[in-house]
Amino acid sequence: MSNSKILVVGAGNMGAGIAQLCAQQGFEAVISDISLDLSENAKARIAKGLQKRVDGGKITAAERDAVLGRISAAGDLAPAAQCAFVIESVLEDIEIKRKVFAELDGIAPPETILATNTTSLSISAMAEATKRPDKVVQMHFFNPPTIMKLVEIMPGRKTSPETLQAVTEFAKKLGKDPVVCKNEAPAGIVSRVLGQLLNEATWLVASGVAEPADVDKAMKLGANHPMGPFELIDLIGLDVHRAKMQTLTRELKDPRYKHPDLLDKMIAEGRLGKKVGKGFYNY
Numbered sequence: 001m002s003n004s005k006i007l008v009v010g011a012g013n014m015g016a017g018i019a020q021l022c023a024q025q026g027f028e029a030v031i032s033d034i035s036l037d038l039s040e041n042a043k044a045r046i047a048k049g050l051q052k053r054v055d056g057g058k059i060t061a062a063e064r065d066a067v068l069g070r071i072s073a074a075g076d077l078a079p080a081a082q083c084a085f086v087i088e089s090v091l092e093d094i095e096i097k098r099k100v101f102a103e104l105d106g107i108a109p110p111e112t113i114l115a116t117n118t119t120s121l122s123i124s125a126m127a128e129a130t131k132r133p134d135k136v137v138q139m140h141f142f143n144p145p146t147i148m149k150l151v152e153i154m155p156g157r158k159t160s161p162e163t164l165q166a167v168t169e170f171a172k173k174l175g176k177d178p179v180v181c182k183n184e185a186p187a188g189i190v191s192r193v194l195g196q197l198l199n200e201a202t203w204l205v206a207s208g209v210a211e212p213a214d215v216d217k218a219m220k221l222g223a224n225h226p227m228g229p230f231e232l233i234d235l236i237g238l239d240v241h242r243a244k245m246q247t248l249t250r251e252l253k254d255p256r257y258k259h260p261d262l263l264d265k266m267i268a269e270g271r272l273g274k275k276v277g278k279g280f281y282n283y
């Protein structure tokens with residue numbers, strides 16, 4: 001088993017970015033999705049992004065080749081047998097994630113740490129699918145993982161202090177400045193605080209206090225936020241934001257996370273945000 005080989009499971013938006021980050025920091029990264037095609041596709045996207053950086057004079061062609069040379073693609077989880085760390089970044093669905101963790105547990109050496117990039121699902125629920133709950137931990141990257149400095153680390157109920165320590169050191173080797181939560185709670189720090197801020201903004205509009213553009217202007221000029229809450233919800237997606245608030249309401253059994261009906265109405269009308277050209281704003 002190599003300390004410098006990392007398996008990233010899930011070749012989507014985040015998985016590809018995490019694999020690229022690992023390779024940029026000198027690790028060997030294997031990307032694995034449900035088919036080899038999807039993983040190779042992710043590598044091609046990374047290559048395209050790196051080429052843009054070469055064209056813009058940000059990196060040399062030799063640096064591009066060195067990073068790409070450290071990334072390989074797989075269509076199954078077999079490479080876990082050679083990795084000290086696995087980072088799971090598949091769809092945000094607890095049943096899919098539990099299946100992936102159970103399979104990884106059967107392949108990876110007993111000392112391998114299994115980390116999840118989940119946004120708000122239970123770390124303990126994933127850990128329970130394995131025989132190594134002490135080595136299961138959250139390692140939550142921000143989008144895009146190559147740029148954003150933060151990694152949030154969160155233990156499950158049975159995660160050991162040694163695992164937390166190892167993951168913190170690993171995050172630092174990836175050039176990140178990690179924050180470690182003391183206990184498990186849905187959505188960690190940034191997602192939970194931001195979710196509630198965005199929720200409060202929707203309540204202001206739903207109760208007729210102000211227009212979205214005025215709330216955005218107020219938060220930018222009055223609180224120095226780089227983006228207004230409605231610009232941010234449109235970017236995240238109204239459906240993704242609502243799903244997070246529903247998880248918080250359900251898991252924490254606290255009505256203060258409830259979203260206004262306005263959000264349901266907009267989602268039913270297809271106003272999902274920037275990705276479909278309309279949300280609180282038209283694009």
Ligand SMILES: NC(=O)c1ccc[n+]([C@@H]2O[C@H](COP(=O)([O-])OP(=O)(O)OC[C@H]3O[C@@H](n4cnc5c(N)ncnc54)[C@H](O)[C@@H]3O)[C@@H](O)[C@H]2O)c1
Nearest residue numbers: 010011012013014015033034089090091092117118119143
């Ligand atoms: N998008 C973000 O801004 C963001 C930020 C932080 C964390 N996250 C979390 O990262 C995870 C991935 O999010 P994303 O935005 O990259 O999603 P995505 O939809 O872009 O990618 C998910 C990938 O998982 C793959 N997949 C599904 N089942 C699989 C399986 N059994 N084995 C291997 N691969 C499988 C899919 O084929 C897809 O390529 C989620 O848990 C999400 O909550 C997302």
